[in-house]
Structure formats: structure tokens, C-alpha cells
């Protein structure tokens with residue numbers, strides 16, 4: 427396994443700098459012909475030509491077909507070869523794992539959910555490694571040599587410290603003992619380990635690179651929270667930043683697993699909702715949306731009230747976008763969002779803004795109402811974000827990384843890269 431390179435433009439030759447700049451420009455501006463690339467980069471056409479030839483030869487870019495022209499010969503454009511590298515994201519949950527593979531655009535190549543109950547033992551890690559190997563084997567479209575690594579995310583705070591990276595506070599079954607080095611022993615590919623909520627925030631930031639400040643509510647089996655400040659995921663001094671799930675939202679005396687009482691977790695997790703309704707999530711929503719069950723509607727109303735209390739507190743702190751995602755997100759309707767905004771804005775001088783027209787992006791399964799953004803990725807958003815950490819670090823080799831992350835980057839993440847490959 428190669429160690430991740432410490433790379434900067436300072437120790438590259440001019441020739442290499444040109445090649446890296448060209449790749450980064452093509453990554454950000456697909457389908458441009460050589461002439462336009464030459465203008466954008468202020469490089470001669472012959473320099474562009476030789477570097478295009480080299481990037482094509484290396485498989486980093488592909489011709490993207492003849493472009494429309496206003497006259498004369500049609501020019502060929504170039505795009506990155508998105509399958510040149512891929513990355514695996516694994517979300518470890520209490521009862522199952524979600525595995526996904528993404529390409530260099532961070533787009534999903536394949537995804538699978540496998541029943542694999544979490545255990546704090548070596549046998550679990552062995553089964554996890556076999557499950558990931560089987561996933562790779564089941565997807566011949568994944569070139570095993572091109573996989574940058576395996577990025578794991580878990581319900582628990584992860585302290586990122588190189589080989590000492592560990593779960594410092596776990597939400598499922600004693601996983602505080604889990605360390606990256608223990609996991610790595612079972613994998614040939616380099617592994618990284620992340621907090622599930624922060625991985626979800628990284629995924630959301632990838633899809634919305636314009637977001638400056640945001641709070642993410644991961645409405646999963648357990649609630650997760652993460653903050654985005656100044657266009658970067660916030661980790662905090664001890665990686666405990668953004669624990670929205672432990673904000674107090676009521677006074678009923680419900681005990682939270684953190685030791686405190688009446689946290690958002692006690693009222694707005696999938697677990698809490700299913701406990702209250704005594705129904706699985708899909709059956710609860712089916713029953714609640716029909717007029718015949720006022721008792722379920724009352725449960726849902728209380729759920730929205732508790733969620734709005736947390737949103738109100740968080741919004742006062744971050745003054746930014748509120749992102750709702752996770753297992754519950756696919757069940758939320760525009761009417762729910764409208765009600766959440768109304769509840770949040772009651773007696774609140776610092777109200778959420780409401781755009782006059784609601785934007786529904788069907789293609790990306792998102793709904794935005796002013797400050798409120800519903801991202802319908804269910805809990806797979808965690809695996810997606812974990813995998814995108816690796817893609818982002820690889821793109822950093824070319825200074826083409828869409829996200830600047832202070833903790834998870836080329837300096838801290840090991841990638842499966844032969845020496846001098848880039």
C-alpha cells in the first residue's frame with residue numbers, strides 16, 4: 427500500500443504543473459475543445475495538445491464527442507474519465523451495512539445493503555472485509571485496481587488521528603473500542619473511518635458546493651447532526667462539533683443514551699417514532715397519511731413540534747440552511763416542510779426565510795423552501811459521503827478537489843495509489 431503523497435505545486439516541474447492544471451480545468455469544465463482550454467489556462471495550443479495526449483494515454487480523460495460549432499470543422503471536447511478511479515463507502519449500522527461505490531464525479535456506481543449485525547469482535551471485522559470483497563466481486567464494472575480505498579462511517583464520534591483514529595463515543599454496541607488500525611488488519615485496500623453525521627454533511631456539501639453555513643439533521647435510526655461553517659464541515663476541538671441530537675427539546679424526563687434527558691434523539695429518531703407508534707416506519711406513514719388514524723397524526727404532529735424546537739435553536743446559532751436527510755426524509759412531504767417552517771417561526775424574531783415559490787428538484791429528489799432543504803437520500807447518504815471523502819482526496823492531487831476539508835484530506839487519508847501515478 428502506498429502512503430498518500432504530500433503534494434504541492436511547489437515540488438512539481440512546470441510540465442507537471444501544466445498537466446495537473448489541465449486535468450483540474452477539464453474536471454471543472456467538461457466538454458471544452460483545446461482552443462477554449464488554451465484560452466482558459468493561458469497556455470499555448472501545442473502545450474495543451476501534448477498534455478491532452480498524455481492525459482488521454484493515461485486514461486485520465488476521454489474525448490467527449492464532437493461539439494456543435496458555428497462553422498467549419500467540429501471540435502472535439504474532453505471530459506475526465508470518471509471511472510478512472512472509484513471509491514467505496516461503507517455505513518456500519520447496528521443490524522446491517524450499506525456499501526456503495528462512487529466514481530470521480532462522486533456519482534453512484536453501485537450500492538447494496540447487507541444484513542451484518544454489528545459486533546465488537548474480530549469475527550465482525552472479518553465478515554465485514556468479506557462482505558466488501560463480495561461487493562467488489564459482484565460488480566465487474568468496478569475495476570478492483572482502480573479502487574482508491576474503503577471509507578467506513580459509523581454511528582459514533584470518530585477521533586481522526588492517523589493510525590490512532592478511533593471511535594471515541596459510540597451509539598451502537600460498545601463500538602468505542604473500534605479503531606482504524608483494527609479494521610485495517612482485515613483489508614488490503616487502505617481504509618478510513620468517519621462519524622456518520624459528518625460523512626452525510628460532506629455528501630450534502632458535495633451536492634451543494636455553494637452552501638456557506640448549514641446544519642444537517644440526519645433522521646436515522648438514531649438522530650445525527652453536523653454543522654457546515656464557511657463552506658467546510660465543522661469537526662470541533664474534540665471532533666464532537668454539531669451534536670444536534672443531544673439538544674434538549676422537552677421536559678418529559680425521557681432518558682437519552684448520552685446520559686442526559688429529553689434530547690432530540692429521544693423524540694425524533696426513527697427508533698423513537700417507531701416505539702411511539704408501535705409500527706415500522708413505512709406502515710406508520712401509510713396509516714398516518716390516511717384520515718382514519720388521528721392518533722398517528724397526533725404522534726406525527728408532536729414529532730414535527732420537537733424537530734422544530736431543535737431547528738429553531740440551531741438556526742439561531744448558524745444562520746444558515748437547515749438540511750433534513752436520512753431514513754425519514756423520503757417520507758416527508760411539502761406540507762410537512764411548510765408546517766416545520768411555520769412551527770419554527772412561531773414567536774421567533776429570527777425566522778427561517780421562505781422563498782415565495784417552492785423549488786422541487788425532482789431529478790435530484792430534493793425540495794427546498796427557503797432555508798429548509800429536504801434531501802431525500804435516506805441513510806445511504808452516509809455511505810455516499812464516506813466514499814466522496816476518498817474521491818475528494820484523490821482530486822486534491824490535481825488541486826481539483828471540490829471541497830476543502832480541514833481534517834479529511836490528502837494529508838490524512840491513505841489512498842491506493844502506486845507511486846507517481848498522478
Ligand SMILES: [Zn+2]
Pocket residue numbers: 671672682683684685686687689691
Ligand atoms: Zn442525548
